Amino acid sequence: MxxxxxxxxxxxxxxxxxxxxxxxxxxxxxxxxxxxxxxxxxxxxxxxxxxxxxxxxxxxxxxxxxxxxxxxxxxxxxxxxxxxxxxxxxxxxxxxxxxxxxxxxxxxxxxxxxxxxxxxxxxxxxxxxxLPPILEKFGLVEALKELLAEFGATKKVVAQHQINYLTTLTKAEELHVFRIVQELLNNSVRHGKATLMRLELQDAAGEMKLTYKDNGKGFLVKQAFNEGGLGLKNIKSRVAILNGEIQIKSSLNQGATFTIIIKHNSYE
Known part of the structure; x- marks a missing residue:
């Protein structure tokens, strides 16, 4: 026990x-x-x-x-x-x-x-x-082609394009896309000193993808935004108005690539 x-x-x-x-x-x-x-x-x-x-x-x-x-x-x-x-x-x-x-x-x-x-x-x-008359009369595709042709006509730059777009945006939205491309081209020539620019526009089910590349001197993305460059701000604000997303890739002496995705309801 x-x-x-x-x-x-x-x-x-x-x-x-x-x-x-x-x-x-x-x-x-x-x-x-x-x-x-x-x-x-x-x-x-x-x-x-x-x-x-x-x-x-x-x-x-x-x-x-x-x-x-x-x-x-x-x-x-x-x-x-x-x-x-x-x-x-x-x-x-x-x-x-x-x-x-x-x-x-x-x-x-x-x-x-x-x-x-x-x-x-x-x-x-x-x-x-x-509102460019060609955009009003003939639509976004012809307006972008004319814009690129105007830059290419200077013989100082080569402006290439591959555009596959159906009328999925309103006229007001197309104007924003036109102004974005216009700003990109101006920045490439004025600031980037680019000699080659290429625009690709693909319109798939539910979204439009815009890819823009140049062979300019490039820039540091974060620094460019911190310094308050109006060109990039304008592009970003227009993308925001379109409820889109933007991705920017660039580095010094390596050119720049802009990828913009814009959702739309045309195929729903």
């Missing part, structure tokens, strides 16, 4: 130790999972904050682009039209005054005709900048 009690006295501390160890492990696991969950939540919040900040930057860039375009249009209207219409108004007032000789009247009318012709040409040019 004494031996039995002695064995029980040895077992009890072992059992208690096992229970305490089990409790310790359970508490440790609970604390670990709580800590891990807290870290996951913090990471998600951090990602959300970064995403929100990025969205704010894109929105700000979009607003800046729109405001800059409005200012440019207002300046063009003022410089190219308002000033000339003031000249027309002065000539008409002189004609209505009745103090001009016949020769002076003829000269004044000739001046009015010349100024109004210039105003009409300026108006057409401003309208062309807002």
């Amino acid at each position: 004494e031996l039995l009690f002695s064995e029980e006295n040895k077992i009890i501390p072992i059992v208690l130790s096992a229970i305490f160890l089990l409790l310790f492990m359970v508490v440790s696991l609970v604390l670990f999972f709580r800590f891990a969950r807290k870290k996951i939540i913090e990471k998600e919040l951090e990602k959300s904050a970064i995403k929100l900040a990025s969205q704010k930057k894109v929105l700000q860039a979009t607003i800046e682009t729109q405001e800059r375009e409005r200012k440019r249009i207002a300046q063009d209207l003022h410089d190219a039209i308002s000033a000339k219409l003031n000249v027309v108004s002065l000539h008409i007032n002189m004609l209505l005054d009745g103090s001009l000789t016949t020769n002076e009247q003829q000269e004044s009318l000739s001046n009015v005709l010349g100024v109004t012709t210039n105003v009409l040409e300026s108006s057409r040019q401003i309208a062309h900048d807002l």
Whole structure:
């Protein structure tokens, strides 16, 4: 009997130790999972904050682009039209005054005709900048081909293309795509000093993929965005307006590649 009690006295501390160890492990696991969950939540919040900040930057860039375009249009209207219409108004007032000789009247009318012709040409040019006529009449494919041909016609660059596009975007969306390509070409020539540019446009079920490459001097992508280059901001803001995604690959002296994916519902 004494031996039995002695064995029980040895077992009890072992059992208690096992229970305490089990409790310790359970508490440790609970604390670990709580800590891990807290870290996951913090990471998600951090990602959300970064995403929100990025969205704010894109929105700000979009607003800046729109405001800059409005200012440019207002300046063009003022410089190219308002000033000339003031000249027309002065000539008409002189004609209505009745103090001009016949020769002076003829000269004044000739001046009015010349100024109004210039105003009409300026108006057409401003309208062309807002919405290229070829885009309005013949669609995105022909507008892009003409744009690339204009760059290639300079003989300083080679502008290649492979375009497979069906009419899956609205006119407003096509204008954004046109402006994106226009900005890419301008950046390649002006900043990248490229001599070869290639545009590939593929329209598959549910999405349009635009790939643009050049052999320019390239750039550091993160640095370019941090320095606030307007060209890249404009491109990114237009892609955001289209609810698209953009990927940029570039390094110094290695050219640049832009891949833009735009989802659409044309095949749904």
